[in-house]
Amino acid sequence: LRESLEVTCFIAVMGNKGPTIVRFEEPGLPVTVNVRVGSVLPLLWSATGRAFLAYLDERAVQTMAQEELASASDEQRSSLTAKEPISKLRDAVRKAGCASVRDTNLRGISAVSAPLHDHTGRVCAVLTALGATGGFDATVDGPIATAVRHEAAAISSVLGYSDSPSRP
Secondary structure (H helix, E strand, O other): OHHHHOOEEEEEEEEOOEEEEEEEEOOOOOOOOOOOOOOEOOOOOOHHHHHHHHHOOOHHHHHHHHHHHHOOOHHHHHOOOOOOHHHHHHHHHHHHOOEEEEOOOOOOEEEEEEEEEOOOOOEEEEEEEEEEHHHOOOOOOOHHHHHHHHHHHHHHHHOOOOOOOOOO
């Protein structure tokens, strides 16, 4: 994915403090970002966090999101729907099959993330592609999001996930 898109890609898992990067791959001409392996990302302001938030119904995840919202700046709050912002965000990500952000976590950086499902259907990790906002199409129907969703589906399949209902 990194080679085909020529963008930075990483995989994150849900840690006890939030989404945590566990593998980070840069293309030949890297985008300088302040995240590396071990970095913990916010749930509401990163594409990675939004993907976890949309697909994990665990109480701890929802509590972290509520805490982030409570401490959000006015600028951050203005990027969300006023009524039921977390619920609306979850619905939008699920509908698109991926999460995208533009300049919300790091100024000048946009990202697209899709969930990786294990054999039980649970989200076990999130795949993210990111790049400089000016040259990175973060739209959920754009070529980067399409590639990220495709790769996430392929990885999920290798992990034993099937999004088709089982036949008796």
